[in-house]
Amino acid sequence: MRDYQSQCRVLTEEDIDALEIGSGILGTGGGGNPYIGKLRARQAIREGHELKILPIEALEDDARIVALGGIGAPLVSFERLKEGREGVRCLRALEERLGFKADAIGCEEIGGQNSMEPLITAAFAGLPVVDGDGMGRAFPEMQMTTYAIYGHNSTPSVMCDPHGNAVCFEHAITEKWHETMARACVIAQGGASVLASAPMSGAFFKAHAIPHSYTQAIGLGQAVLDARQAHEDPIKAICEREGGKHVFSGKINDLKRHFERGFNVGVASIEGLDDCRGSVGEITIQNEFLIFRRDGEMQACVPDLVVVLDLDSGLPITTEVLRYGQRVAVLALPCHELLRTQQALDVIGPAAFGFPELVYRPLAETA
Amino acid sequence: MRDYQSQCRVLTEEDIDALEIGSGILGTGGGGNPYIGKLRARQAIREGHELKILPIEALEDDARIVALGGIGAPLVSFERLKEGREGVRCLRALEERLGFKADAIGCEEIGGQNSMEPLITAAFAGLPVVDGDGMGRAFPEMQMTTYAIYGHNSTPSVMCDPHGNAVCFEHAITEKWHETMARACVIAQGGASVLASAPMSGAFFKAHAIPHSYTQAIGLGQAVLDARQAHEDPIKAICEREGGKHVFSGKINDLKRHFERGFNVGVASIEGLDDCRGSVGEITIQNEFLIFRRDGEMQACVPDLVVVLDLDSGLPITTEVLRYGQRVAVLALPCHELLRTQQALDVIGPAAFGFPELVYRPLAETA
Incomplete structure (x- = not known):
């Protein structure tokens, strides 16, 4: 050893x-x-x-x-x-x-x-x-x-x-x-x-x-804790640190979630709030949040990160504790470049999850 | 070695x-x-x-x-x-x-x-x-x-x-x-x-x-072949050799069989022929033939052997080739004594197959 x-x-x-x-x-x-x-x-x-x-x-x-x-x-x-x-x-x-x-x-x-x-x-x-x-x-x-x-x-x-x-x-x-x-x-x-x-x-x-x-995850979590302590916006802190976007705010108004082939799968529907009022967000789930659509149009998908946070606290919400009525923020964060090669996309791009019609556009390039 | x-x-x-x-x-x-x-x-x-x-x-x-x-x-x-x-x-x-x-x-x-x-x-x-x-x-x-x-x-x-x-x-x-x-x-x-x-x-x-x-199985198969060659009744030869009974003859008139949890499971219904005319036989299947009932009454069950043969040739029919219209003989053969202890019945008796209401009566003792 x-x-x-x-x-x-x-x-x-x-x-x-x-x-x-x-x-x-x-x-x-x-x-x-x-x-x-x-x-x-x-x-x-x-x-x-x-x-x-x-x-x-x-x-x-x-x-x-x-x-x-x-x-x-x-x-x-x-x-x-x-x-x-x-x-x-x-x-x-x-x-x-x-x-x-x-x-x-x-x-x-x-x-x-x-x-x-x-x-x-x-x-x-x-x-x-x-x-x-x-x-x-x-x-x-x-x-x-x-x-x-x-x-x-x-x-x-x-x-x-x-x-x-x-x-x-x-x-x-x-x-x-x-x-x-x-x-x-x-x-x-x-x-x-x-x-x-x-x-x-x-x-x-x-x-x-x-x-x-690990350094990244600990630093990211610390940034959220620091922002909360300083009464600043943790969602903004996350987006700045990770180069991401706050793409939606709303209330979960429909949730289909079931256990299939050993996975949690489902769809969460989100009624827009604040500047998203009048819009509908939708997240596709297979253990993780895979795809975010706004009014039917794809805004972010795997391998980029679709993150759901509590709208007030900025704390992350996992798929198994998602529930009707939660007020959430949806963030899209760019994935690491090792996940964006063609070799990687063959395995973790939208087609690999059963969505061959979706074209992945790296968030890192459009941000 | x-x-x-x-x-x-x-x-x-x-x-x-x-x-x-x-x-x-x-x-x-x-x-x-x-x-x-x-x-x-x-x-x-x-x-x-x-x-x-x-x-x-x-x-x-x-x-x-x-x-x-x-x-x-x-x-x-x-x-x-x-x-x-x-x-x-x-x-x-x-x-x-x-x-x-x-x-x-x-x-x-x-x-x-x-x-x-x-x-x-x-x-x-x-x-x-x-x-x-x-x-x-x-x-x-x-x-x-x-x-x-x-x-x-x-x-x-x-x-x-x-x-x-x-x-x-x-x-x-x-x-x-x-x-x-x-x-x-x-x-x-x-x-x-x-x-x-x-x-x-x-x-x-x-x-x-x-x-x-192996000696038993080869000898049993040979007895069937010998009987057929001598134009004798192979079914009788099997029963004599194994100490079993020919419990039913009939035509398969209903067959429910499907693939479930990795097994072939189902039920075969048999319309009586010859001296069984007017009676209905029923066989419960889980990969093997588990239980034989005549007019609703159990005649034989695991661990004893429920055997289905072609009525004319005396050749065995397996669960996956069973089909509507086949003319079959149902035999009940006693199992080996190692399968009849309480220790064995806990694992291979009818209750272990989901039929706790059935009482196993060893064929060897009632023959």
């Missing part, structure tokens, strides 16, 4: 408070409820565990990074809490299968509770988490990481549930097959498990991970 | 012809289409592979037996042929996971194509198949083997599909959990895969397997 300790930043409870908000914003409604993640992370800190971030630049090329995260539907993980050691069981079983130990833990998706899962598992295992992730946001399926998009073969992987069951996906012929089999299995396991993927090299991770995600 | 070669019986194409019929009868409609199994076994023989049966008594106590079989719905495996080497890939991956080689192959269920699967895999691997199995018939779920009933923990196991995907069920907290996860995964894989279970010792196998299943 490498000694990365001296180069790590140890997170405080205040950092975790900020990460809850930042990962909630970047989660675009998904990635698991960040509040529950925060409570788990805080408990780990109070039990004496160190939650540590390692700068991505510190990684040696031949380091071995095991990325992990929760898999399932946000709705399930919100209602049924994790047993808590699923990630550690995954890591240990995978290490045993591989015959070597991981040097550091990676994050599959920075969005939502999945920002916390690697920190907690790594802390239990005495390892750091690399400051980066595979999405720069949250996406509903496993093949949607930059790791997979840029060529990492994520099997063998190990998935563990709260009951004590463990499954190793020995070999999947494609990343999509890995997703298909793991999705079926996680539904059988009750809908909320943890999965640790085949290790990546430090060189691969530095080239293909979204860098500095 | 032990040298069991000298003690083995090498099966001929004639033996396979008999096994097709015998395993079809014992399959009670399920276990995968035996005709397709026969074609695959015959091809293996013609390619120069030896399909070998090892007497169960020859097993040393510390021998390691890996049992395997097809998993999925008979309907799928009938329409989509196996790639052919799924079983070998399972065996090799499991051996690698375990760190040792199997001494012999075991059969999970003697019924249907699942009698052929171990023979073919073992032949490719140069191993014998022990003359015994875990059901003495076919059942739809994995926890329904005598192996599982009498205490074998069947994980780690490996499941391979025709595409090249491989999944290792590292640990299941119960046999039922193993079934639940594997069933979800096999549906994701397309509905017809092969699964090899954690090895059993020779001592365990000798104590808890249904002994001499």
Whole structure:
């Protein structure tokens, strides 16, 4: 095991408070409820565990990074809490299968509770988490990481549930097959498990991970907290920091949301308020907020971030706690450039989500 | 690897012809289409592979037996042929996971194509198949083997599909959990895969397997062939040999059959013919024929064998080829005594199939 300790930043409870908000914003409604993640992370800190971030630049090329995260539907993980050691069981079983130990833990998706899962598992295992992730946001399926998009073969992987069951996906012929089999299995396991993927090299991770995600998410959350403390507009603070736009304000007046194929899917309709009065907003959901339309016209879509915030507090709202009558702000934030290549769009563009008629226009270029 | 070669019986194409019929009868409609199994076994023989049966008594106590079989719905495996080497890939991956080689192959269920699967895999691997199995018939779920009933923990196991995907069920907290996860995964894989279970010792196998299943099935099939050749009644020959009863004759006049949760399920209604004229028979199906009722009254049920034969030829009919208008004979055959203990009935009695109101009365005691 490498000694990365001296180069790590140890997170405080205040950092975790900020990460809850930042990962909630970047989660675009998904990635698991960040509040529950925060409570788990805080408990780990109070039990004496160190939650540590390692700068991505510190990684040696031949380091071995095991990325992990929760898999399932946000709705399930919100209602049924994790047993808590699923990630550690995954890591240990995978290490045993591989015959070597991981040097550091990676994050599959920075969005939502999945920002916390690697920190907690790594802390239990005495390892750091690399400051980066595979999405720069949250996406509903496993093949949607930059790791997979840029060529990492994520099997063998190990998935563990709260009951004590463990499954190793020995070999999947494609990343999509890995997703298909793991999705079926996680539904059988009750809908909320943890999965640790085949290790990546430090060189691969530095080239293909979204860098500095933890720093970004903590900074973003801190900006919201600072704005609230200073009685300034947190929504403005987010847009300025992320180069995004506040595209809609309104009240949720219709919500179709159901559990299908292991996902939360649905549509939220928003009646315009303030300067959006007379307009209707609509958000398409698959675990995350995928597409925002105003009066039928697409304003933002994957891979850019469609974010829903409480209109007054500026705090993020996840898909499973969305409800009729909420007054919300819809933001569109540009995604990282690694998500905008043609190679990436084939996997995470609107067509990959079943909307081939939509043409993705990068927000970063139109802002 | 032990040298069991000298003690083995090498099966001929004639033996396979008999096994097709015998395993079809014992399959009670399920276990995968035996005709397709026969074609695959015959091809293996013609390619120069030896399909070998090892007497169960020859097993040393510390021998390691890996049992395997097809998993999925008979309907799928009938329409989509196996790639052919799924079983070998399972065996090799499991051996690698375990760190040792199997001494012999075991059969999970003697019924249907699942009698052929171990023979073919073992032949490719140069191993014998022990003359015994875990059901003495076919059942739809994995926890329904005598192996599982009498205490074998069947994980780690490996499941391979025709595409090249491989999944290792590292640990299941119960046999039922193993079934639940594997069933979800096999549906994701397309509905017809092969699964090899954690090895059993020779001592365990000798104590808890249904002994001499292959000899029984080949002998039973041969008895049908002999009766047909001698223009005698094959149905009578089956009943005499197995101690069973010919409980109904009639024409299928209604058939509800659908694919649900990875199984063929349904109900077949039979209009009485000959001395059953005026009566109505009804068979409940879940991959296998589970229950036979005459005029609403239960005549036979699991774990005893409900067998459907072509009324004229005496050849077995599997659930996926059952159709309107077929003239059939329904037989009830007593199951092996290992399936009749209270421990077994908890897993394979009518209540376990969702019929708690039915009281199982062993055919062996009422005959």
